[in-house]
Amino acid sequence: MNEAYTEVDGGDLDILIIGDHASARVPVDVELGIDPALLNDHIAIDIGVAEVSTLLARQLGCTAILGGVSRLVIDLNREDDAPGLLPVMSDGHAIPGNRHADLAARMIRFHHPYHHRIGRLLDDMGSPFILSVHSFTPRLASDPDQQRPWDIGILYNEDDRAARIAIPQLEDAGLKVGDQQPYSGKLLNATMNRHAEDNGIPYLGVEMRQDLVGDPEGQARFARILGPIVLECRNQLA
Numbered sequence: 420m421n422e423a424y425t426e427v428d429g430g431d432l433d434i435l436i437i438g439d440h441a442s443a444r445v446p447v448d449v450e451l452g453i454d455p456a457l458l459n460d461h462i463a464i465d466i467g468v469a470e471v472s473t474l475l476a477r478q479l480g481c482t483a484i485l486g487g488v489s490r491l492v493i494d495l496n497r498e499d500d501a502p503g504l505l506p507v508m509s510d511g512h513a514i515p516g517n518r519h520a521d522l523a524a525r526m527i528r529f530h531h532p533y534h535h536r537i538g539r540l541l542d543d544m545g546s547p548f549i550l551s552v553h554s555f556t557p558r559l560a561s562d563p564d565q566q567r568p569w570d571i572g573i574l575y576n577e578d579d580r581a582a583r584i585a586i587p588q589l590e591d592a593g594l595k596v597g598d599q600q601p602y603s604g605k606l607l608n609a610t611m612n613r614h615a616e617d618n619g620i621p622y623l624g625v626e627m628r629q630d631l632v633g634d635p636e637g638q639a640r641f642a643r644i645l646g647p648i649v650l651e652c653r654n655q656l657a
Contacts, residue, residue, distance in 0.1 A: 421447065423532035425489045427473050430480030431572040436655055437537060438472045438552045439496040439610050440465035441485035451491055452516035456506055461556040462509040463489045467632025467641075468552050474642035475550070491517070493525045495533050496553075496610045504530070516606040537614050547582075548653035549615050549622035550645075551652065555601050569597035571641075572626035574604035578616050581623040581652040582612060588651065592644045601626065621656035 425442070427500035443464035445451060450465045457463055469485050476483035486495045488631070490506070491514055497504045505517045507524065541547050551574075557567050571594050573582045582598070604624055625645065631637045 420647055421532060421536070422487050423510060423529045423538055424534065425485045426468075426536070427476045427485065428480075429476030431483060432477055432479055432481040433546050433603070433657060434481035434548050434550060434649065435544070435612060436472045436476055436483035436550045436552060437538055437614075438465065438468040438483065438485040438493075440490045441469040441472060442487050442497060443489045445489055445492055449492055449520075450516045453491070453512065453514060453515055455629060457512060458489065458491075458624040461554075462512055463491050465630040467552040467554050467638055469625060469633070469646070471627065471632055471641050472552050473492075473572050474638060475552075475646055475649070477512075478642060478646045480583075481538050482540060484533075484540065486533060493529045494529060496607070498609045498613075499530070501609065517561070524568060531597045534599055534610075534613065537610075540548040541620065542616070546657045547620050548649075548657040549611065549620055551615075551622060551624040551648050552581075552627070553625065554632060556629055567601045567628070568592060568595060569596040569600055570628050570631055571601045572597035572602065574599060574608060574611075575600060575622075575625040576604045576608045576612055580620065581621055584655060585623055585625075585648050585651050588648045594644065595624075609634070621652070623652050 445456040468545050472483045507517050575582045586596050611622050632641050
């Protein structure tokens with residue numbers, strides 16, 4: 420295992436599953452200065468992403484690459500010059516250990532190896548398709564009145580081809596689907612902009628509601644639903 424990522428080798432199908440925020444791991448030499456209980460919270464990890472991504476990789480026979488450290492250590496879904504790379508606040512919680520952290524060192528240690536590995540995996544695929552997997556909290560502590568009723572959100576920037584295929588199929592499967600909800604892929608799409616949109620590689624970006632994928636039953640349900648839809652998107656676009 421590389422400390423920057425975990426790789427799940429499920430087979431040779433030209434689909435790459437990417438989970439930027441799949442881990443809550445904080446290396447022993449990184450001091451965030453927070454209550455350790457927060458590492459179980461959405462500010463530290465996209466709950467359910469590692470499990471659903473692993474199930475999908477094995478179900479589809481493809482590879483998954485999962486970020487190896489918490490988003491509080493470095494946010495892997497941010498451009499190299501983005502201000503949110505080292506968060507000092509997250510949903511009302513201060514992250515004091517990041518105030519004077521060495522950004523360049525963390526980039527070299529975590530961010531660069533993760534994205535270089537994604538690039539190499541895609542280069543080895545003849546006709547790649549990407550599935551980007553995230554999860555969202557149904558309620559923000561800093562904005563409790565914000566309504567987030569969706570079961571799953573679909574995010575994209577300029578390339579909405581897979582979104583248009585997937586959304587009606589997800590609705591047919593009984594899910595309440597947010598199109599560019601609860602976030603906009605126009606704003607929060609760094610990994611897909613870099614590896615998919617900038618290279619003309621088709622992709623589907625999903626945000627699962629974390630309370631629906633917080634246990635094995637929910638994780639298996641979402642993997643069952645997403646698997647055939649991802650294959651359909653790949654078969655039509657890749």
